[in-house]
Amino acid sequence: MPWVIFTILILYGISASGLTLAQLDSRSASSNIFDNAPLNTNALQSLLPAESAFSLNGYIETPNTIVLNWQIEEGYYLYRDSLQFTPLGDENMASPQIPAGVSHQDEFFGDVEVYYQQLLVRIPFDPNTLESSITLNLNYQGCAEERYCYPMQTQQITLDVLETTAQ
Secondary structure, eight states, X not given: OHHHHHHHHHHHTOOGGGOOHHHHHHHHHHHOTTTTSOOOHHHHXXXXXXXXHEEEXXXXXXXXXXXXXXXXXXXXXXXXXXXXXXXXXXXXXXXXXXXXXXXXXXXXXXXXXXXOSEEEEEEEBOGGGOSSEEEXXXXXXXXXXXXXXXXXXXXXXXXXXXXXXXX
């Protein structure tokens, strides 16, 4: 049962990317709480690392819009409600323009909006409040359709602002 893996990961406060099969097997054997439940490590082995499942590219669209583009692998999805964008400086940013997601009945979170294949977010900003770059802290969370949810992902992205000159 794939949900057993998710439960074990929560109990030990560890991420899937840091485990080996030997660690999983020894942890489940010593815990004794899942003695009668088979541990399916095949689902965990087949998962992509979060940065591959949800590949992020960011750039500044002239003259005043940050574009964040997630390419989402087949069999994976991102949660709309998990998206957070926090500037690290004094940047004056407007509300992110986040498209509507697809309604999804999620085993862990109930009725949610999710994104498959691609998510494109635009964030308008005031270029007069910037120096030469803008840095954002991004939070997002997604799942594999194999019933595994990744922990919240936190990523910092810095984008250079290119000056435009009037022709």
